[in-house]
Amino acid sequence: xxxEIELREVEVKLQEEVIIPRVSLKLEGPGLVTVIxxxxxxxxxxxxxxxxxxxxVHGWVLVNGEDVTGNPEAAGKxxxxxxxxxxxxxxxxxxxRELVESSLSLRLKPLRLRTPSEIREAAIRALGAVGALxxxxxxxxxxxxxxxxxxxxARALVWDPPILLLDEPVSAIDPAGKMEMVELIAKLSREKLxxxxxxxxxIYARDSKLIVVVNRGIRLAGPPSEVxxxxxxxxxxxxxxxxxxxxxxxxxxxxx
Amino acid sequence: MLLDPRxxxxxxxxxxxxxxxxPVVAARRLQFLAASLPHGALLATVLxxxxxxxxxxPPSLCALTVGIPLTYMxxxxxxxxxxxxxxxxxxxxxxxxxSIAVIYLVLTRYPSETSLWSYxxxxxxxxxxxxxxxxxxxxxxxxxxxxxxxxxHVLLGLDRDSARLTGLRASLYDYMAYTALALxxxxxxxVVGFVLEHVLILLPAAVAINFxxxxxxxxxxxxxxxxxxxxxxxxxxxxxxxxxxxxVGFLLLAFYLTGLVRGGTG
Numbered sequence: 001x002x003x004e005i006e007l008r009e010v011e012v013k014l015q016e017e018v019i020i021p022r023v024s025l026k027l028e029g030p031g032l033v034t035v036i037x038x039x040x041x042x043x044x045x046x047x048x049x050x051x052x053x054x055x056x057v058h059g060w061v062l063v064n065g066e067d068v069t070g071n072p073e074a075a076g077k078x079x080x081x082x083x084x085x086x087x088x089x090x091x092x093x094x095x096x097r098e099l100v101e102s103s104l105s106l107r108l109k110p111l112r113l114r115t116p117s118e119i120r121e122a123a124i125r126a127l128g129a130v131g132a133l134x135x136x137x138x139x140x141x142x143x144x145x146x147x148x149x150x151x152x153x154a155r156a157l158v159w160d161p162p163i164l165l166l167d168e169p170v171s172a173i174d175p176a177g178k179m180e181m182v183e184l185i186a187k188l189s190r191e192k193l194x195x196x197x198x199x200x201x202x203i204y205a206r207d208s209k210l211i212v213v214v215n216r217g218i219r220l221a222g223p224p225s226e227v228x229x230x231x232x233x234x235x236x237x238x239x240x241x242x243x244x245x246x247x248x249x250x251x252x253x254x255x256x
Numbered sequence: 257m258l259l260d261p262r263x264x265x266x267x268x269x270x271x272x273x274x275x276x277x278x279p280v281v282a283a284r285r286l287q288f289l290a291a292s293l294p295h296g297a298l299l300a301t302v303l304x305x306x307x308x309x310x311x312x313x314p315p316s317l318c319a320l321t322v323g324i325p326l327t328y329m330x331x332x333x334x335x336x337x338x339x340x341x342x343x344x345x346x347x348x349x350x351x352x353x354x355s356i357a358v359i360y361l362v363l364t365r366y367p368s369e370t371s372l373w374s375y376x377x378x379x380x381x382x383x384x385x386x387x388x389x390x391x392x393x394x395x396x397x398x399x400x401x402x403x404x405x406x407x408x409h410v411l412l413g414l415d416r417d418s419a420r421l422t423g424l425r426a427s428l429y430d431y432m433a434y435t436a437l438a439l440x441x442x443x444x445x446x447v448v449g450f451v452l453e454h455v456l457i458l459l460p461a462a463v464a465i466n467f468x469x470x471x472x473x474x475x476x477x478x479x480x481x482x483x484x485x486x487x488x489x490x491x492x493x494x495x496x497x498x499x500x501x502x503x504v505g506f507l508l509l510a511f512y513l514t515g516l517v518r519g520g521t522g
Contacts, residue, residue, distance in 0.1 A: 076421030094471035
């Protein structure tokens with residue numbers, strides 16, 4: 001299974017403010033879908049709604065045909081998640097391998113499907129697949145942003161989910177590391193449905209099959225060649241759209 | 257020099273409980289709440305005296321019955337959208353003010369029934385076998401609520417959303433962590449004293465982080481440093497004629513400073 005996400009008339013309010021007005025959207029894998037929009041536009045809220053971490057005030061979220069609305073446990077059977085680095089607490093000295101092993105064993109706990117040595121082997125395989133074996137036994141607090149991001153991707157991949165959600169995966173990584181990370185994400189999207197939230201509209205454009213533009217709702221959705229048209233984006237974002245050296249940039253702020 | 261085994265049992269039990277709790281507090285970034293809990297424990301403990309007098313139940317049971325739900329006040333406020341720091345500040349403001357009011361009441365109405373000083377500074381050298389059994393039981397429950405679930409607490413502390421996606425019932429572990437903290441703070445206040453509880457909840461994990469390179473090592477070192485400081489602290493107190501809680505605190509501080517000098521960052 002390569003993954004399918006469907007939103008049916010989903011409306012999300014946070015503290016009485018409508019963050020996502022009624023939207024319907026269907027995404028099918030494999031392939032890379034990029035959700036773009038300025039900071040505070042609702043990208044993370046959209047991802048958290050898909051994962052059942054936020055319960056919409058109206059509508060349904062279906063993942064691979066299963067209703068996961070407001071139910072992270074159900075969504076977690078289909079989705080691997082990579083959070084923003086700023087949301088991850090690096091203060092506790094757990095190693096990369098311990099982190100991946102613990103997450104896998106927790107997921108398998110009710111079933112007791114694998115022995116500790118099988119879990120260890122699976123963790124090492126996942127770390128190896130993302131090029132993180134060299135620092136598998138280092139505490140996560142000592143890793144760079146790019147290294148930690150790879151470890152978090154390994155954690156999300158270790159049980160081979162059909163869908164991968166990544167929230168701003170290159171926001172805390174140096175420029176060279178960014179391109180490596182984009183290549184890794186593009187490679188993963190050949191077999192899975194990969195949904196990436198990014199405030200940078202251009203970085204995934206070459207590899208995306210679909211770009212979804214959000215700003216307090218889904219404003220545009222289509223292939224990069226259609227969506228990354230400055231005139232279309234300007235209709236949504238107004239003055240927030242800048243064209244620099246033939247590249248579209250969205251500056252932070254909320255258009256009316 | 258006569259050494260009573262009860263001293264080592266109560267202090268060892270308390271150290272085991274706090275050494276197990278401390279990594280949970282560090283991993284879940286509950287330091288602010290944990291540092292405020294002794295105020296709630298003091299209120300519950302002194303409130304247990306008039307409640308015991310009125311109901312005939314043991315004061316320790318009355319204290320736990322009042323104190324554990326009181327701690328849940330923070331969870332309820334957080335669930336209602338109050339930031340955790342603000343909820344904790346409200347908790348401290350209420351428990352600190354109320355404990356002074358209740359201490360005044362106890363001192364004026366129940367002067368001969370108990371020594372409040374023992375709750376403030378701790379008196380492990382005056383424990384009875386009954387006190388020893390109670391401290392050991394409290395410690396056993398706290399350890400049973402923390403060590404077997406350390407992986408769950410750590411994963412929730414690192415990244416709550418991902419932990420919930422694995423099927424973890426986050427609210428269950430929240431209540432478990434808060435209950436264990438309240439139980440240790442209230443149940444062991446007489447052994448270690450209100451003043452040192454702050455140190456014992458926070459410092460073992462801070463010591464361990466400075467000496468550890470993995471999660472498993474951190475948990476082991478936290479328990480080991482607390483137990484080592486506890487037992488050595490009792491010996492030092494007997495030799496120097498000092499308060500054991502003070503000695504335990506100084507030893508933990510010495511461990512922590514040693515870790516810092518070795519290049520730790522905890």
